[in-house]
Amino acid sequence: MSVLNLDRPRPPARPALRVPAWAARAALAAALLAAWQLAVASGAAASAGVPAPLECLRRLPEVLGGARFWSDAARSLLTTAEAFAAAALAGLAGGAVLARFPLVAKILEPYLVGAYAVPVVVFYPTFLVVFGLGTVPIVLTAFLMAVVPVLLTTMVALGELRPAHRKLARSLCCTRGQAARLILLPSALPLLLPGLKLGFVYAMAATVGAEFIVADAGLGFRIGELYRNFEAVDMYVHIIVMIAFAVGCNSLFNLVERIVRRDLT
Amino acid sequence: MTTPTVGTAGARGLVVAGRIAVPLVLVAAWAAAAAVTPEIAPVAESVRAVAAAWADGTLRPDVLDTLQAVVAGFALSAAAGIPFGVWAARGGYTYQVVEPLFAGTAAVPRIVLLPVFLSLFGITVDAKIAMAVSAAIVPIVLTSMAGTRTVNPTLVKLGRSLAMSRWALLRRVIVPAALPVIMSGLRIGFSLALLAVILSEFVAATRGIGLRIQAAYSLQQLPLMYGLVVLVVLVGLAGNLAIWLVERRAAR
Numbered sequence: 001m002s003v004l005n006l007d008r009p010r011p012p013a014r015p016a017l018r019v020p021a022w023a024a025r026a027a028l029a030a031a032l033l034a035a036w037q038l039a040v041a042s043g044a045a046a047s048a049g050v051p052a053p054l055e056c057l058r059r060l061p062e063v064l065g066g067a068r069f070w071s072d073a074a075r076s077l078l079t080t081a082e083a084f085a086a087a088a089l090a091g092l093a094g095g096a097v098l099a100r101f102p103l104v105a106k107i108l109e110p111y112l113v114g115a116y117a118v119p120v121v122v123f124y125p126t127f128l129v130v131f132g133l134g135t136v137p138i139v140l141t142a143f144l145m146a147v148v149p150v151l152l153t154t155m156v157a158l159g160e161l162r163p164a165h166r167k168l169a170r171s172l173c174c175t176r177g178q179a180a181r182l183i184l185l186p187s188a189l190p191l192l193l194p195g196l197k198l199g200f201v202y203a204m205a206a207t208v209g210a211e212f213i214v215a216d217a218g219l220g221f222r223i224g225e226l227y228r229n230f231e232a233v234d235m236y237v238h239i240i241v242m243i244a245f246a247v248g249c250n251s252l253f254n255l256v257e258r259i260v261r262r263d264l265t
Numbered sequence: 266m267t268t269p270t271v272g273t274a275g276a277r278g279l280v281v282a283g284r285i286a287v288p289l290v291l292v293a294a295w296a297a298a299a300a301v302t303p304e305i306a307p308v309a310e311s312v313r314a315v316a317a318a319w320a321d322g323t324l325r326p327d328v329l330d331t332l333q334a335v336v337a338g339f340a341l342s343a344a345a346g347i348p349f350g351v352w353a354a355r356g357g358y359t360y361q362v363v364e365p366l367f368a369g370t371a372a373v374p375r376i377v378l379l380p381v382f383l384s385l386f387g388i389t390v391d392a393k394i395a396m397a398v399s400a401a402i403v404p405i406v407l408t409s410m411a412g413t414r415t416v417n418p419t420l421v422k423l424g425r426s427l428a429m430s431r432w433a434l435l436r437r438v439i440v441p442a443a444l445p446v447i448m449s450g451l452r453i454g455f456s457l458a459l460l461a462v463i464l465s466e467f468v469a470a471t472r473g474i475g476l477r478i479q480a481a482y483s484l485q486q487l488p489l490m491y492g493l494v495v496l497v498v499l500v501g502l503a504g505n506l507a508i509w510l511v512e513r514r515a516a517r
Contacts, residue, residue: 021361028366049384103276107283116453117505119460121467122475122497125482125490130304201372208374213467213479220376224468227380239377243370250372 051233056240063237068222073245076207076218079135083142084203088196091147095154105155112152120145124210138210138218146203153195157188190261197253204246306488315492318477330472331462332500334390338397339458343451346402350409350447351440360410367406375400375461379468388469393462400461401454408450412443448512455504463497474500 019027033053040052063069098105120141127137165187169179211220219242226235292308299305306314318324353363378399379392386392416439424438440447466475474497481490 018358021358021365024362025366028362050381103279104283106280108287110284111287114502114505117456117459117501118498119456119463119501121460121464122478122494124467125478126305126494128482129487129490130302204372205374205376209376209464212376212379212464220374223377223380227383232384235380239381242377243373246373247369250369254368 049230049232051236055233056236059233059237060241063234064241069238069241072217072219072222075135076204076211076220079138079211079218080142080200080204080207082135083139083207084146084200086139086143087146087150087199087203090143091150091195091199092154092192094147095151096158098151098155099158102159105159112148112155115148116152120148121206121209121213124213128214133214133216138207138215141210142203142206145206146199149198149202150192150195153198154188154192157191157195158184161188161191190257193253193257193260197250197257200249200253201246204249208242304487306491310488311492311495314486314488315496318489324477327472327474327477328496330390330393330470331466331474334393334397334462334473335455335459335500335504337390338394338462339401339451339455341394342398342401342405342454342458346405346454347409347447350406351413351435351443353406354410354413360414364407364410367403367410371403371407375457376464376468379465382465383469388471390472393465393470393473396461396465397458400457404450404453404457405447406450408446408453409443412446412450413439415446416442444515445512448508448515452505452508452512455508456501459497459501459504 018024036050037053040050098108123144124137124141127140131137131140161184165179165183169183172183174183207218208220211218212224215221219238223235223238223242226232226238295305296308299307315324319328353359375396379396382392382395382399386395420438420442421434424434429437462473463475466473467479470476474493478490478493478497481487481493
């Protein structure tokens with residue numbers, strides 16, 4: 001990727017003064033928290049009932065020490081994991097099949113791309129009607145949401161790889177199994193990862209969203225419950241933990257991506 | 266192995282026929298499922314229920330409120346996100362600082378912000394717009410940055426050698442070259458804005474299609490509920506189609 005710099009070349013004295021990018025980000029986050037604290041302390045945010053970040057920080061150990069938080073987190077994580085695993089399997093298999101049959105892929109392509117435009121969570125009430133309250137409707141919603149990016153990425157990635165790699169496999173006299181295992185999979189994996197990552201993010205968003213609407217446990221349900229009971233401090237603590245967890249998941253995926261890409265390039 | 270015949274006239278006809286068949290198959294599957302279980306409302310009844318609610322004027326304010334929130338949230342995200350993304354991608358350092366912030370928050374389930382917006386704005390259309398912006402701005406900024414960074418540096422050099430001003434360079438070279446990637450971000454942004462608005466309406470709203478679906482679910486008005494779900498799907502597809510048409514015109 002090219003690094004585009006619109007500015008005319010500058011004397012190289014300036015970069016030496018710059019702090020590392022992560023430090024600048026940390027400073028930005030700290031400034032935002034400080035502004036939040038000040039807004040609450042000055043009374044500007046009093047009418048909205050927003051607690052101060054320091055108050056949330058003091059409450060954090062108590063929330064994290066409680067059994068309820070962990071059972072909610074476990075429920076959300078398990079639901080997300082189930083939906084993601086099913087979506088990954090179905091998406092990879094479906095994408096591989098579609099890459100194998102270009103005509104079918106061409107017919108379905110506009111609908112698969114269009115599926116991105118459908119707010120899948122809107123189906124949650126229909127699943128509730130059919131399957132009743134429980135984890136099944138949530139898993140189903142999250143699965144539908146997550147399967148689209150996995151399937152599309154797989155289809156596109158394998159479709160692009162096939163011609164060149166089939167020739168390579170043939171010239172090396174590979175069996176079909178060898179070709180898939182030794183050539184196709186290793187070269188496709190880095191291309192499949194963005195789809196899997198997006199699938200996980202979507203599965204988590206749909207899970208927490210569905211829990212928020214109607215559920216009996218889970219982090220989304222808990223945040224909604226705390227909101228309805230006006231327990232602002234606990235609610236903000238849960239929101240902050242949820243955000244931190246999601247950002248952590250994202251970093252983990254980036255790490256995996258870097259490792260996979262390093263030994264391939 | 267036979268080579269795929271995509272591209273020949275016969276195959277093209279098959280693709281067109283197949284594409285026409287897909288929605289018909291989906292509707293047929295819906296009708297078949299409705300015939301098997303009473304928990305799925307019949308197709309015709311669902312369409313009639315939505316048409317009736319539209320005709321008696323009770324559905325119109327809900328549809329308008331939802332569309333207003335989605336369009337306003339999407340427009341605000343595009344108006345702020347594209348210039349910010351292009352700006353942030355110009356300098357290498359700014360990009361290094363900003364990009365992980367947006368890439369990291371992209372993973373946060375947006376619904377957890379709803380209570381925050383509800384406490385700031387109350388149960389108003391503003392809270393829904395804020396939700397839409399929080400969802401739509403992230404892919405728009407990310408793709409604007411990615412698109413700007415993949416612009417061929419030779420084009421920029423060419424522009425400079427023609428003594429273009431920085432503004433002209435942006436408007437005539439960089440943004441057009443980055444546009445295909447930016448447009449894909451706009452499409453994702455629109456979808457996420459609609460998702461965020463519908464989700465907020467399920468939880469807390471005074472008006473909106475999501476609220477009507479929620480009400481129909483509580484009252485077990487199944488035909489209306491299924492019909493409205495399909496209406497939301499159609500709204501999503503229509504929005505995407507509109508952006509795609511703009512994209513195609515811009516590409517010319």
